[in-house]
Every structure is written in structure tokens, then in C-alpha cells.
Amino acid sequence: MPELAEVEYYRKQWDPGIGGEVGRVRLHPAARIFRDCDTKLLERALTGAVLEQSLAHGKQMLFGFSGGAWLGVHLGMTGKLFCEPRPYAPGKHDHLVLELPEHVLVFYDARLFGRVRFDQGPELPEWWQALPPDLLSDAFTQEALQQFLKRRARSPLKAVLLMQERFPGIGNWMADEILWRAALHPSTRAGQLSAREVGKLYATIREVCADAMQVIGTDWGEPPPSWLFTHRWEDGGTCPKTGQPLVRETIGGRTTCYSPARQKLKG
Structure with a gap:
């Protein structure tokens, strides 16, 4: 989609x-x-x-x-x-x-x-x-993100990022890209994040949105190999940051790609 x-x-x-x-x-x-x-x-x-x-x-x-x-x-x-x-x-x-x-x-x-x-x-x-604030606008704040994560405290981050009432436009590949860049495991519960991790997630959401708009939104350009995007589509891919294998599994009802070596699951 x-x-x-x-x-x-x-x-x-x-x-x-x-x-x-x-x-x-x-x-x-x-x-x-x-x-x-x-x-x-x-x-x-x-x-x-x-x-x-x-x-x-x-x-x-x-x-x-x-x-x-x-x-x-x-x-x-x-x-x-x-x-x-x-x-x-x-x-x-x-x-x-x-x-x-x-x-x-x-x-x-x-x-x-x-x-x-x-x-x-x-x-x-x-x-x-009535649509929620654009993710690149000043109206999307770190405080609003933190409050939303608290209300969805028991939900995995992958599922939370796909909730259009707070993250309009985020879909499967963008959610994976955000969590991979932020080094957050997609199964981590939203309520488990520290204040530092919430700040990192907020900055990464805006970074990925800006990068996607520049590369894809302008002229449907091809994302660079430094992104997870170019490695996530098939089994057997490797993480461009660690060189270790990527894993694909269903999380939050959606096929999810992540790097176990980079994205550690919180106990």
C-alpha cells in the first residue's frame, strides 16, 4: 500500500x-x-x-x-x-x-x-x-508521541507505528525503517521505552519521513543501500549496519523485517 x-x-x-x-x-x-x-x-x-x-x-x-x-x-x-x-x-x-x-x-x-x-x-x-498532525509539522511533538505511547503501553512498537490516528502515512516499510534506524526491536512494548528512547524514536520518525519525501516523494527515486529498505524484501538479506542476517516474522499482524544484532528485545 x-x-x-x-x-x-x-x-x-x-x-x-x-x-x-x-x-x-x-x-x-x-x-x-x-x-x-x-x-x-x-x-x-x-x-x-x-x-x-x-x-x-x-x-x-x-x-x-x-x-x-x-x-x-x-x-x-x-x-x-x-x-x-x-x-x-x-x-x-x-x-x-x-x-x-x-x-x-x-x-x-x-x-x-x-x-x-x-x-x-x-x-x-x-x-x-480532522486528520492528525502531519509528522513533519510543528504540531507533531515529542510530548504528543510520549503520551500516545503511554496510552498504547502494552502494544508492540511495530503495531503502534501503523496506527494512522497518530502516525498518518506510516506503513509497513517505513515502520521497519524507523525501528531499525532507532535500534528498537519491533516487539518492544510501547510502555517500555525510556525517555531517551522516546526522544530517539521521535527524531527518527521525522528523519525517515523527511528522507522518504526527498528520495521517493520527489521523483520515485531509488533509496540508497544504506537504508534497510533495499535489504528487507526477501529472506536472506543482511543488515547494512552490522552485516548480520535480517529476520522476517509477523509482529502486530504484519510481516516485519529487523536486525536481531542491532535491535535487541527488552526483557
Whole structure:
């Protein structure tokens, strides 16, 4: 599933359409991605509207159109946004297509785990305003992290980092990267961390988010071999810091990769 930086990359794919007027909306109204959306209202409101802005927050995207129209997108597991020059013939999995004068904006989703929202009004939609603080913003503080860890004291760190109500945009690979860089075992209970370790975790969350946005979010660049990312995908990988074998197991319900030589489990 796309995470923080991948979502930022896909958000930018529709930016060539900013300033363009939607001449035609094509969609598959019965597709599951529209389960919470009035497709007739969406089609009427967006036809003739101008795309004015694009936003990303965690795993969510929001596109603002003239007339107070807001299109929300969650990519799910297989969703993708892309922009094509006209003319463009939509494929079977292109469930939402916006035709502009020079470009065609497409939401593709083969497995239909994604989601489209539509709202109207002069302000950002309420659901968008209710999202937790961005992990790179000043509103995400070490104190807020510490309090959240206390409330989830019995949960393993791997499971805690995947909780979107505090860590928007963090998914499986980013959680593993954070814990590996911070030298924290993914099974460590959230309530076991010392004040120093909480500080280290906080700094590492922000470091990994910033690195991912720079390397992946900019142009889908390849992470360097110094990251766990490039070694975690298959059994038999080795830790780039220790040279010792990596381990893959299920923790918190998710496949997790870590370095036993570096990430010691607290007793």
C-alpha cells in the first residue's frame, strides 16, 4: 500500500492539470471506490470546474476545484494517479477520468481497495480538517508521541507505528525503517521505552519521513543501500549496519523485517 512519500509522488502526477477546466468526467459509478460518494453530484459539480490545488496528508489526497468542489482520494493497495496527454482511451481499471483541455487525469485501481470522496463548500472538508498532525509539522511533538505511547503501553512498537490516528502515512516499510534506524526491536512494548528512547524514536520518525519525501516523494527515486529498505524484501538479506542476517516474522499482524544484532528485545 502506498505510504507517505508514495502518496506525495502520486499527488504531483495531477499537478499538470492545475488551471485546467474539466470538460468531461468519465467514471464507473458501480465501482467500489465510490462506495461513499454521490457519483451524479460529483459528475455535475466537476464538469466545467477548474482544478485549483492539490494536497496530501499521510495516505490521503485532496484536490480543490473552483466552485468549492473537493475531491478526496485514497489509493488503497493498488491505486495510482497519472496524467496523460489528450487523446486518451480509458482502460477497464481507469475508474475516474477527468478530461481537461490538454491533459487527462486518471485514477486507476485494479483491486478496488481505494476510495473517492466528494464534498462541496468554501472550506476544507471536515474529514480533512480532522486528520492528525502531519509528522513533519510543528504540531507533531515529542510530548504528543510520549503520551500516545503511554496510552498504547502494552502494544508492540511495530503495531503502534501503523496506527494512522497518530502516525498518518506510516506503513509497513517505513515502520521497519524507523525501528531499525532507532535500534528498537519491533516487539518492544510501547510502555517500555525510556525517555531517551522516546526522544530517539521521535527524531527518527521525522528523519525517515523527511528522507522518504526527498528520495521517493520527489521523483520515485531509488533509496540508497544504506537504508534497510533495499535489504528487507526477501529472506536472506543482511543488515547494512552490522552485516548480520535480517529476520522476517509477523509482529502486530504484519510481516516485519529487523536486525536481531542491532535491535535487541527488552526483557
